[in-house]
Amino acid sequence: MLSRDDVASESDASWWRQAAVYQIYPRSFADADGDGLGDLAGIRSRIGYLSALHLDAVWLSPFYPSALADGGYDVDDYRDVDPRLGILADFDALVDDLHAAGIRMIVDIVPNHTSNRHEWFREALASPRGSAARARYIFRDGRGPDGAEPPADWTSAFGGPAWEPVGDGQWYLHYFAVEQPDLNWDNREVRDDFLRTLRFWSDRGVDGFRIDVAHGLAKKLDEHLPSQADLDALPKGDGGHPLWDRDEVHDIYAEWRTVFDSYSPPRTAVAEAWVQSHRVPRYASPEGLGQAFNFDLLEADFDADAFRRVVEDNLALAAQSGSSTTWVLSNHDVVRHATRYGLPEPANPKEKHGYAWLMSGGVSPVLNRERGLRRARAASLFVLALPGSAYLYQGEELGLQEVADIPAESRQDPAFFRNPGVEVGRDGCRVPLPWTTDRPSFGFGTAPPHLPQPDWFASVAVSVQEHDPDSTLSLYRKALELRHRLQTAEQLEWLDSAPDVVRFRRPNGWEVAMNFGAEPAELPAGTVLLASSPLAGRQLPAETTVWMQPS
Ligand code: NOJ
Numbered sequence: 372m373l374s375r376d377d378v379a380s381e382s383d384a385s386w387w388r389q390a391a392v393y394q395i396y397p398r399s400f401a402d403a404d405g406d407g408l409g410d411l412a413g414i415r416s417r418i419g420y421l422s423a424l425h426l427d428a429v430w431l432s433p434f435y436p437s438a439l440a441d442g443g444y445d446v447d448d449y450r451d452v453d454p455r456l457g458i459l460a461d462f463d464a465l466v467d468d469l470h471a472a473g474i475r476m477i478v479d480i481v482p483n484h485t486s487n488r489h490e491w492f493r494e495a496l497a498s499p500r501g502s503a504a505r506a507r508y509i510f511r512d513g514r515g516p517d518g519a520e521p522p523a524d525w526t527s528a529f530g531g532p533a534w535e536p537v538g539d540g541q542w543y544l545h546y547f548a549v550e551q552p553d554l555n556w557d558n559r560e561v562r563d564d565f566l567r568t569l570r571f572w573s574d575r576g577v578d579g580f581r582i583d584v585a586h587g588l589a590k591k592l593d594e595h596l597p598s599q600a601d602l603d604a605l606p607k608g609d610g611g612h613p614l615w616d617r618d619e620v621h622d623i624y625a626e627w628r629t630v631f632d633s634y635s636p637p638r639t640a641v642a643e644a645w646v647q648s649h650r651v652p653r654y655a656s657p658e659g660l661g662q663a664f665n666f667d668l669l670e671a672d673f674d675a676d677a678f679r680r681v682v683e684d685n686l687a688l689a690a691q692s693g694s695s696t697t698w699v700l701s702n703h704d705v706v707r708h709a710t711r712y713g714l715p716e717p718a719n720p721k722e723k724h725g726y727a728w729l730m731s732g733g734v735s736p737v738l739n740r741e742r743g744l745r746r747a748r749a750a751s752l753f754v755l756a757l758p759g760s761a762y763l764y765q766g767e768e769l770g771l772q773e774v775a776d777i778p779a780e781s782r783q784d785p786a787f788f789r790n791p792g793v794e795v796g797r798d799g800c801r802v803p804l805p806w807t808t809d810r811p812s813f814g815f816g817t818a819p820p821h822l823p824q825p826d827w828f829a830s831v832a833v834s835v836q837e838h839d840p841d842s843t844l845s846l847y848r849k850a851l852e853l854r855h856r857l858q859t860a861e862q863l864e865w866l867d868s869a870p871d872v873v874r875f876r877r878p879n880g881w882e883v884a885m886n887f888g889a890e891p892a893e894l895p896a897g898t899v900l901l902a903s904s905p906l907a908g909r910q911l912p913a914e915t916t917v918w919m920q921p922s
Pocket of ligand 1: 441442444481547583584643703704
């Protein structure tokens, strides 16, 4: 029988290199106090569930005090817990419980912007132009008489203008929602405060950090601001763009690295950096954050060549930085992969997969749920066998589909409100999890949940799946347990295969074959360890992945 070979003695300091990390969106995971909003006690009540998934770590999306203008990515206080989610003692208890279960804890750090309720921003509004309080943010005089025109015509990521007036002729930059003023990272006080935040959570036992908008902190805004058209025309891959992926951002992470390395084992970090591929290794380097998200599979078509190319490219990039790569199929910002894979490819390749379906409220094009789930199970099994870390998003282990028909009055995502008729936003992947078949909230809590759950959640609830050996939950449990036992050096060797099949072998003989095609292919020789759909004879069924070992 294959076993975990050369990594068995891996030191504690490199636990993250091939970790299975499960993203928890805390407000939608489990609600212990019955207010309709998930909380830290809710997560604690599900440690058994997390343990049974054989995870290496969980990543908590923001749980800090917040008005939820952007699902918690608008942080009022970086060193506290939202009172609706608990108190610091609950956080400490959660870390203890997770550690006792052998699961590490990664928290989200949101350094590009605070919320507009952060004490610094309140102080900035109450202070005059040119004050030290305003210097922590990006304030500019408006143009035109009395500064009534914005300093530039920039558009925010969620739609609408990126500059907001404050009533005295000055405007502040908010690249995201109006409630998310951008910080000025040239300001020493801002830098020091984040170092303090990193120490604060590290001292509380946090093992690592996920860094939001990691490529956006360093900005170079001259007296004369470029127009949006100028910005769009500037190259983004040379370190010189005024807003994105500037070379100086790495000076910030070099300072963070000294904090990370002052702990034993060193704290880890993973960058959310939407940058060109050749720019990723610096974020992932050991002198920087240490690891960076690779979203390429999340954006790839369900296609053998596309998947193989993405894997090759990202293993090469990881080798360049000395880091390990990261695989992501779903997260809290995108249409769930079981749904993406059940929809036709968009006619316009620039359109996000699932966009038209979401905009139609889930009506057109028609979603093939069965196919989407079959492909999702195959893709997940493929990803879980690759060298590097796998980042999983809560609910994907249930094969959960996106919820498309959330009524306008229940929606929360600022992208919906700031883009009327153009975006519906990301609420459909953030609907609270179904734990049981019982209303009002399918076991999420005792009150109606903060986002409405559809009736079909009953059929995919944890209670329905956990005793069914063929369920997606059982598949994830088996795969993650096996992955632990089989983990090996961070390499793979490609094996010859039919055109629609991608096959590789890991150094200890662990072999993987994924059939992307609509027709069965030949099953490779060897003993099957796990398959994403039922096998019949010596065939590898359509849209199926198998894990094998030599006989
Ligand atoms: C990326 C986060 O993943 C997303 O949810 C958020 O809206 C933006 N950053 C702004 O913080």
